[in-house]
Amino acid sequence: MLFNNIQRERIRDLETPFYYYDLGLLNETLEQAKHAADKRGFHVHYALKANFNDRLLSVIQSKGFGADCVSGNEVQKAIDLGFSADKITFAGVGKSDKEIILSLQHGIFAFNVESIQEMEVINELASKLGVIAKVSLRINPNIDANTHHYITTGLDENKFGVPTSELESAASVIRQAKNVELIGLHFHVGSQITDMNVFKSLCVKVNEWKNWFEERGTQIKVLNVGGGLGVDYQHPDDNPIPDFQTYFEIFDRFLERAPHQEVHFELGRALVAQSGSLITKVLYTKSGVKKHFLVVDAGMTELMRPALYQAYHKIERVDTDQEPGVQYDVVGPICESSDCFGKEVPLPQSERGDLIAIRTAGAYGEVMASHYNLRDEVRYLYSDALNLSPSL
Numbered sequence: 544m545l546f547n548n549i550q551r552e553r554i555r556d557l558e559t560p561f562y563y564y565d566l567g568l569l570n571e572t573l574e575q576a577k578h579a580a581d582k583r584g585f586h587v588h589y590a591l592k593a594n595f596n597d598r599l600l601s602v603i604q605s606k607g608f609g610a611d612c613v614s615g616n617e618v619q620k621a622i623d624l625g626f627s628a629d630k631i632t633f634a635g636v637g638k639s640d641k642e643i644i645l646s647l648q649h650g651i652f653a654f655n656v657e658s659i660q661e662m663e664v665i666n667e668l669a670s671k672l673g674v675i676a677k678v679s680l681r682i683n684p685n686i687d688a689n690t691h692h693y694i695t696t697g698l699d700e701n702k703f704g705v706p707t708s709e710l711e712s713a714a715s716v717i718r719q720a721k722n723v724e725l726i727g728l729h730f731h732v733g734s735q736i737t738d739m740n741v742f743k744s745l746c747v748k749v750n751e752w753k754n755w756f757e758e759r760g761t762q763i764k765v766l767n768v769g770g771g772l773g774v775d776y777q778h779p780d781d782n783p784i785p786d787f788q789t790y791f792e793i794f795d796r797f798l799e800r801a802p803h804q805e806v807h808f809e810l811g812r813a814l815v816a817q818s819g820s821l822i823t824k825v826l827y828t829k830s831g832v833k834k835h836f837l838v839v840d841a842g843m844t845e846l847m848r849p850a851l852y853q854a855y856h857k858i859e860r861v862d863t864d865q866e867p868g869v870q871y872d873v874v875g876p877i878c879e880s881s882d883c884f885g886k887e888v889p890l891p892q893s894e895r896g897d898l899i900a901i902r903t904a905g906a907y908g909e910v911m912a913s914h915y916n917l918r919d920e921v922r923y924l925y926s927d928a929l930n931l932s933p934s935l
């Protein structure tokens with residue numbers, strides 16, 4: 544249950560929809576992840592793109608995580624919120640000149656470079672600024688992450704990284720580039736990965752390519768294995784915190800590394816997803832010939848994952864302990880048929896004004912919100928406001 548009786552009273556009259564962030568759970572999740580990583584000497588950069596809400600970012604920064612950014616604005620945001628430049632990486636297939644220059648001026652830890660041409664551009668811009676750019680080469684290892692095809696990134700057909708067939712020429716470009724220093728190799732094979740064998744296969748590939756570079760006389764300081772650890776969308780209450788121990792243990796066991804080699808991770812979803820829920824109110828109930836509909840006041844403009852990749856989110860009533868008795872299609876107000884949060888969702892008999900939570904919405908939720916249909920800015924509520932303020 545998301546809210547106790549007192550909290551239920553307090554949220555009853557709040558304007559909906561809003562994101563509810565459980566800061567207690569966020570703290571606990573971050574601490575477990577940090578502990579499991581520190582124990583093995585691993586470094587974790589939080590992938591800002593999963594959620595760049597200021598409050599959440601400040602908590603993540605305060606726990607000692609680095610920042611993994613995919614745009615110049617994310618780099619700037621990380622700096623503004625106190626992440627030190629030497630803990631910031633910048634990834635992405637389409638970095639603009641402006642974004643590269645900004646990152647060079649800040650002196651970020653590393654660029655994760657995704658093509659030979661990008662390497663040449665970074666070299667040129669760094670030379671103009673009179674600095675040396677530290678880069679990791681993103682290798683596309685051709686691994687199937689066994690996840691939805693929209694969030695698989697490590698296959699030959701994906702746009703990400705340098706294909707292994709081009710590594711020979713990439714290596715020679717790097718050798719000639721005077722203003723680029725290769726510090727590491729980077730891999731990121733997909734998101735919401737729940738099959739731990741995927742990470743084992745990744746380790747095998749990382750070992751292989753690390754050896755390939757070392758045999759050619761290039762020393763690799765950083766092995767960056769990306770992110771992608773999945774969360775339990777089906778059972779958020781049973782598994783509120785991902786199994787970080789098992790995850791990191793796989794890399795500890797299967798990655799071959801020398802004492803001077805650092806292992807870096809870029810976790811997004813696993814650190815924030817379970818801490819967020821989208822709270823929405825039933826506007827209308829509709830019963831068709833074959834269906835019962837709940838029309839709620841949140842839509843794909845607040846949470847796009849179901850519309851974008853048919854993602855599953857657990858949907859529940861937050862204002863009653865009644866058992867489910869009806870199967871509802873829970874739909875939003877947006878003028879698109881894909882604006883549907885779930886089909887045939889078992890819920891208690893519901894009416895106009897009832898409150899619903901769409902769970903596990905802390906990652907790739909608020910950040911993907913849009914103004915389509917000229918919708919309001921997204922609202923949010925932090926758990927501490929709910930616990931401390933008697934007059935909410």
Ligand SMILES: *Cc1c(COP(=O)(O)O)cnc(C)c1O
Pocket residue numbers: 590592593611613634635731733734735769770771772809810811812813
């Ligand atoms: C999106 C992304 C991540 C984070 O992925 P999660 O599945 O949220 O952990 C990490 N690294 C790169 C390069 C990414 O694009």
